[in-house]
Amino acid sequence: MSLILDNLPALLIAVPLLGAFLIPIIGRFLPKIRDAWIILVSFLSSMAAVLTAFTVYTKGTLVYVFGAAAGSGAAPIDSGGIPFRIIFTIDGFGAFMLLSAAIVSFAVVLYLVASQKERSGKSEFYALYLLLTAGIFGMVSTGDLFNFFVFLEINTLSGAALVSYHRKGGIAVEGALKYLIVNTVGGLMVLFSVGLLYAQYNSLNMAYIASQMTLTTLNIVALVLFITALAMKAGAVPFHFATPDAYSVAPSGITALMVVASQAGLYGLFRILFTVYGGVINTVTVGWVIIVIGILSMVIGVTMALPQKDIKRLLAYHAVSQTGYMLLGVGVAFAVLGDPAATAAFGQTAMEGGLFHIINHALYKGLLFLAVGAVIYRTGVWSLNKLGGLGHNMKWTMVFFLIGALAIAGIPPFNGFASKLMIYESVFAFNPALSIIAMVVSILTLASFMKVFHSVFMGPKLPEFENVKEVPKLMIAGMVILTIFVIGFGLMPDLVVDSIVTPAANALLNQGSYITAVLGGFL
Amino acid sequence: MTSGLIVRTAGRLIVPLIFIFGFYLVAHGHLTPGGGFQGGAVIATGVALILICYYYKDSIEKFSPAKNFKLIEASGLLLYICTALSALVLGSSFLFNWLNASGGLFGHAVTYGINAGDLFTAGVIPVLNFAIGIEVFGALSVVLLYMFAGLRETTRAEDDAPAPVLLKKGKKGDRK
Amino acid sequence: MIANLPFIAIALLIGIAFAIILLKKNMIKMVMGLGILESAVNLFLITIGYREDGIAPIFTNAPEGVNMVLPTVQALTLTNIVIGVAGTALMISMIMVIYKKYGTINSDKMRRLKE
């Protein structure tokens, strides 16, 4: 047991990778147990993530040094206090992202096992799925900039390969190719900025770079490239164009996980801003840049979603729009980072609202994509102009979709309302206009989900969908898991905020604790 | 795709040498420039040469179908991750070099200063190099096989047919 | 000046790469542009690790008292090459599928997903 507990950060990566590499062999010789193996591996890796998060919340920041002999520290004395090995540093924020990835990835596996039953190429599909999970886990737990790039690329490549599955006529490949090209350029720009930082500080460790950081032109170039590339990964306007293309053609379960994958990019953005650059950069300017990107994402995302006719494309534009809320909340917190009074008054709340929205968005957008995927699974129709009257035959799917739609529109008592309320009220103290824009966007979100709900589930039974049945039980099970969290987080927002969101916000706001956790007494 | 008699004969000669050179690069990865990825890529170029010389269809019939290469790839990856995990069992951290200077396989002590290098040093690094070599060889071969599967090939009979006499008639750039 | 030559080359390569990526409509050429961009980043990484009169960074094999080039950036470059191979292979395969289905590799015509 202590073997597992001592090496949790390594198992986070090792378990999904080991599972993924065994799948081709199992699929070749024992195809009957493949599905059970997938569920088992996904469950184990989710458990590893939850255990890691639990350890972080109870015992503080975890620092794990890869390849070191037992008992040696992160910054060995003979290297002069520079950490040179690959180091995983999981603090409150990383643990928070791990939790959201763990919940969604396990729920999606249950869904996929049922929805992919009759598809071909399953071994590679699930191997890529577990690789994507490993990529997300790695991105949110690494403390090393180059390692972050590697996991970012694993994330991009496996994500693009998964997007290209199943849709006929090459359209899925088109979406995947756009996503891949755009994110490859972004990844190379991230690597370029990593090189810029390495050239100055001779280290790749985030904590060490943060402790040595000064404001030079090269560092600003690196920061700008980090912001744009990671905003592109997260799908924020004006770098969002490939996101709806990829999300709208991917298999539905994959899209639910891709939302989490894009949020890992958001994690990188916030980590770079707060932890690496937090002490030196002019936070007001950069904070306003983040806020403007957030506002643009919200407004353009939701206005593009309203006239969409493809049901998944509509949801994909809402993913862009909701990313704006997170950027808005965290951007406000970054803009007032240098002002302790303002941070205490509303910056902390804005931060918590933005971060709380990350996990909420992962849950309800996952639920919505799974519910819409269930509709597509049974009908094979994407166009909102052709769907209708499915509420008669797919009652459970309708209920789950309704819960997800109310949550994303910010209707109490679901979880979206709690985080949006925190964002509105704290941003109102910063700048009332921003808060009003956020509320208008929320109203438009509700409007567009009324459109979807009405045109898919309401209305009389249509003759062409006479024989549509409810989806298999495993798909329902995947949706149930997410629904439980959506309702639970909505009914107990104080508990969630106090136990997991506040530690995450504190981990970001308190730059010194991250550095001390890695470098120890060498600072 | 056309590949004539010369390519086929030369390929027959060169392919074994390419494989040996790739194996050398993998095995000496911890001493000289090279390593798992480079060696594996070199071996995969041998596979590419086989495909060019002997046609895709003949190759997968007589050589090996793509699904076997998938197994090779998966086994290389498994060897890597099991080596990395084995350090956990011994009480160290992930990827710890527990074989180094232990006296066992690849466990000779390293001599410092200018020397020719000893193959049996560096602990788990050569093991990982072999794992990566196997993986890259399998993966690139799968990529090549699948890409060749999408090409339109000529048959051997077409390639061996005497070259058509070039009639200067109606060709582009021809005088009329 | 002569020490800055690699950086000038990197700037030129990045400029060429972005010019190709932004202006060329042929998808294969775009992938080539991405390859050039990747090479530019690799060259940059190698260049920042260069030390005057440095030798290969094999610690146990080195004579006393000589400079060695930085090994970390070389490891980064190798990793990036590997990732680049995977990405390029994936992109080329996708373009093959696009060509099969759409009959074109022109990015202007590859827009069934829009608006």
Added chain:
Amino acid sequence: MIGDLLTGYGFWNPLIWIVVMATGLLFAWLIWRCGESDYDKGTEQTKPYLSGNDEPPKGDVHIRGGNMYWGFTHALKGYYDKLIPLHSGVVNDYLTWFIIGVIVIFVVVMVI
């Protein structure tokens, strides 16, 4: 109190909200129950009255998704006419926006 989420201005408590909503629904139900019951199934009063015309088949009266909010999009026609062509579907354009974003953000961060 359990369930209080402090937002800086006040608090949000979903449990109180649910109790209030449940009470409201209960009152609504009670008022509804007090109403006169003269609804008979199977008579003429269950049929919709469409100016004396016959009711069209059920499938035809369903408002399809594409028809909703046409007023909204029509009112914002100028905005949508500019916005939608930006999502051109051409990869080169996507990357051009990336470069524009890099340059704009760099200028903003450097100058201010």
